Amino acid sequence: MSNIVIVGTQWGDEGKGKIVDLLAEYADIVVRFQGGNNAGHTVVVDGKQFISHLVPSGILQKKRCIIGNGLVVDPEVLIEELDELKTMGINPGPDELMISEKAHVIMPYHKSVDLAREKKKGDKKIGTTGRGIGPAYEDKATRRGIRFVELIDSKVFKEKVTTILEEKNFYLKNYLSAETLDPEVIIEQYSHYAQRLAPHVTNVSVSIFEAIKAGKQVLFEGAQGTHLDIDHGTYPFVTSSNTVSGNACNGAGVGPKEISGVIGIVKAYTTRVGRGPFPTELFDKTGDFIQEKGAEFGATTGRKRRCGWLDTVILKNAVRLNGLTGITITKLDVLGGLKSLNICTAYEFEGKVVKDFPAGLKVLAGCKPIFETLPGWSEDISGIRKIEDFPENAKNYLKRIEELIETPIDIVSVGPGREETIVIKNPFS
Ligand code: GDP
Ligand code: IMO
Numbered sequence: 445m446s447n448i449v450i451v452g453t454q455w456g457d458e459g460k461g462k463i464v465d466l467l468a469e470y471a472d473i474v475v476r477f478q479g480g481n482n483a484g485h486t487v488v489v490d491g492k493q494f495i496s497h498l499v500p501s502g503i504l505q506k507k508r509c510i511i512g513n514g515l516v517v518d519p520e521v522l523i524e525e526l527d528e529l530k531t532m533g534i535n536p537g538p539d540e541l542m543i544s545e546k547a548h549v550i551m552p553y554h555k556s557v558d559l560a561r562e563k564k565k566g567d568k569k570i571g572t573t574g575r576g577i578g579p580a581y582e583d584k585a586t587r588r589g590i591r592f593v594e595l596i597d598s599k600v601f602k603e604k605v606t607t608i609l610e611e612k613n614f615y616l617k618n619y620l621s622a623e624t625l626d627p628e629v630i631i632e633q634y635s636h637y638a639q640r641l642a643p644h645v646t647n648v649s650v651s652i653f654e655a656i657k658a659g660k661q662v663l664f665e666g667a668q669g670t671h672l673d674i675d676h677g678t679y680p681f682v683t684s685s686n687t688v689s690g691n692a693c694n695g696a697g698v699g700p701k702e703i704s705g706v707i708g709i710v711k712a713y714t715t716r717v718g719r720g721p722f723p724t725e726l727f728d729k730t731g732d733f734i735q736e737k738g739a740e741f742g743a744t745t746g747r748k749r750r751c752g753w754l755d756t757v758i759l760k761n762a763v764r765l766n767g768l769t770g771i772t773i774t775k776l777d778v779l780g781g782l783k784s785l786n787i788c789t790a791y792e793f794e795g796k797v798v799k800d801f802p803a804g805l806k807v808l809a810g811c812k813p814i815f816e817t818l819p820g821w822s823e824d825i826s827g828i829r830k831i832e833d834f835p836e837n838a839k840n841y842l843k844r845i846e847e848l849i850e851t852p853i854d855i856v857s858v859g860p861g862r863e864e865t866i867v868i869k870n871p872f873s
């Protein structure tokens with residue numbers, strides 16, 4: 445029996461949703477363990493696209509889906525997502541969708557603070573998704589958060605909201621020059637959310653533990669990417685949670701001995717939404733080609749994604765930080781048509797070679813990528829279903845990545861559809 449963690453290795457949007465949906469076929473349970481609706485995970489089945497922001501991407505495979513304690517959940521967005529799924533004939537009951545009683549609730553003031561802070565920062569902004577993620581995690585850390593167990597207890601909820609709003613309104617009005625919020629309106633609105641979601645709220649750690657004991661397989665679905673991790677990413681241009689595989693345990697309530705493998709999702713090139721350092725970013729026609737061919741627009745905010753060459757400095761960082769046992773290469777099809785491809789193997793900073801991803805933003809900003817150039821291919825590879833059938837140059841590109849990051853490629857994705865995939869080694873086998 446295997447329990448597998450899926451994480452992003454770059455700056456998010458690597459194609460985690462597609463691979464989680466694919467591998468969910470072999471899992472009994474799919475668990476999200478961190479983040480919130482800053483995530484946008486795209487799944488395409490039979491030509492139909494579904495973007496999940498909170499519900500784990502295993503939902504289309506009709507597997508038990510769990511929202512772990514490590515998330516910050518906007519109940520309004522979750523309900524919207526459940527309503528959308530209903531129109532697709534998917535209506536998970538309390539056993540099919542479970543929400544940790546310890547997951548934190550995103551409140552209207554979290555969103556207001558997020559947006560107003562970004563506005564106040566002007567060109568020093570982070571470029572957040574504006575979904576209230578940072579302020580919600582901030583309240584969790586300062587022990588002012590509201591969890592689902594409190595949301596569904598109307599008396600406790602009312603007390604908490606009334607108390608905290610005094611402080612939030614003062615801050616919104618006097619520091620951020622933003623609109624204040626009415627506690628009565630929030631209490632009324634959230635009482636409906638509580639009623640709707642209460643049947644799903646439970647102790648998910650116990651459910652996962654019992655399932656593993658009974659021989660079931662669990663797939664842990666990461667959000668964002670390793671370089672958006674609050675500890676290990678390009679701080680402060682990061683999200684507010686730990687995105688690395690170790691947090692699958694914390695964020696779901698399981699012990700590390702249950703994890704049998706960690707798959708890192710690697711886009712065949714690099715993208716980033718929002719601001720922050722990006723050493724291999726392209727500002728030329730090649731960057732535009734990748735952005736257009738890869739349809740690189742954020743699945744949550746619709747913003748254009750910045751595009752650049754594959755960077756093995758960050759990939760090696762991801763291999764180590766996550767303990768990757770294998771990787772999946774996605775969007776290889778997008779690179780078809782480029783005469784040559786660059787792979788960044790190290791950086792140069794003030795005349796010195798830098799092999800390990802630096803922590804300092806000033807150093808990062810001064811790092812120039814050192815590239816190795818490989819020949820490209822012109823063929824459309826999206827219809828190919830066997831590695832042997834790839835053009836030689838595509839095979840060499842994959843081989844070189846494996847060599848540079850010393851980690852095997854288990855899966856290659858050549859299109860957004862579930863079937864547009866080549867599984868070399870199934871992590872569940
Ligand atoms: P996630 O956040 O990691 O789940 O990734 P997103 O869903 O935000 O972004 C990935 C985008 O690439 C989505 O639009 C997917 O449908 C698409 N995609 C995934 N794999 C492939 C692939 O192999 N080829 C192409 N062309 N598109 C892909
Ligand atoms: P998925 O799971 C890409 C980025 C934002 C911003 C920074 C902080 O789809 O890969 P936040 O709202 O989290 O406080 O924003 O993190 N970001 C993502 N970028 N993919 C994501 O999720 C992201 N979630 C957050 O753009 O730069």
Ligand code: MG
Pocket residue numbers: 456457458483484485486743744
């Ligand atoms: Mg995404």
